[in-house]
Amino acid sequence: MDILYFAWVRERVGLSQESYQTSAATVADLIAELVARDEGYSAAFADLSAICVAVDQELSDLTAPLADCREVAFFPPMTGG
Numbered sequence: 892m893d894i895l896y897f898a899w900v901r902e903r904v905g906l907s908q909e910s911y912q913t914s915a916a917t918v919a920d921l922i923a924e925l926v927a928r929d930e931g932y933s934a935a936f937a938d939l940s941a942i943c944v945a946v947d948q949e950l951s952d953l954t955a956p957l958a959d960c961r962e963v964a965f966f967p968p969m970t971g972g
Contacts, residue, residue, distance in 0.1 A: 892910070892911055892912075892913065892957070892960050892961055892962060892963060893908055893909070893910055893911075893961065893962045893963075894908060894909050894910075894911050894921075894925075894962075894963050894964075894965070895907070895908045895962065895963070895964040895965070896908065896935070896964075896965050896966075897964065897965070897966035897967070898966055898967050899935075899967060900935045900942065900965045900966060900967065903931050903932075903934045903935035904931050904932055904935045905931050913957070915957055916956060916957060916958070917953065917954055917955060917956055917957060918944050918946065918951060918952070918953045918954070918955045918957065918963065919953040919954065920957075921957060921963065922936050922939070922953070935965070936965075939953065941967060941968065942965055942966075942967070943965070943966050943967065943968055943969070944963065944964065944965055944966075945962075945963070945964040945966075946960055946962070946963055947960055947961055947962055948962065948964075
């Protein structure tokens with residue numbers, strides 16, 4: 892799957908996107924795998940209440956299943972203006 896990172900999530904991880912092989916069942920499981928990889932991921936996902944996620948371009952939550960998923964995007968909450 893492709894993982895996309897936006898705004899300060901990208902800055903902390905140090906990548907805007909990556910291809911990643913995982914057996915994670917849910918978004919939460921994927922985050923746990925990523926956090927175990929590197930301090931940058933730990934910093935990016937330290938406060939999960941400040942993270943939004945989209946699975947295959949649809950807003951989702953941490954319980955979203957990843958079976959047959961092609962893309963996961965992580966980004967901070969959006970504000971209107």
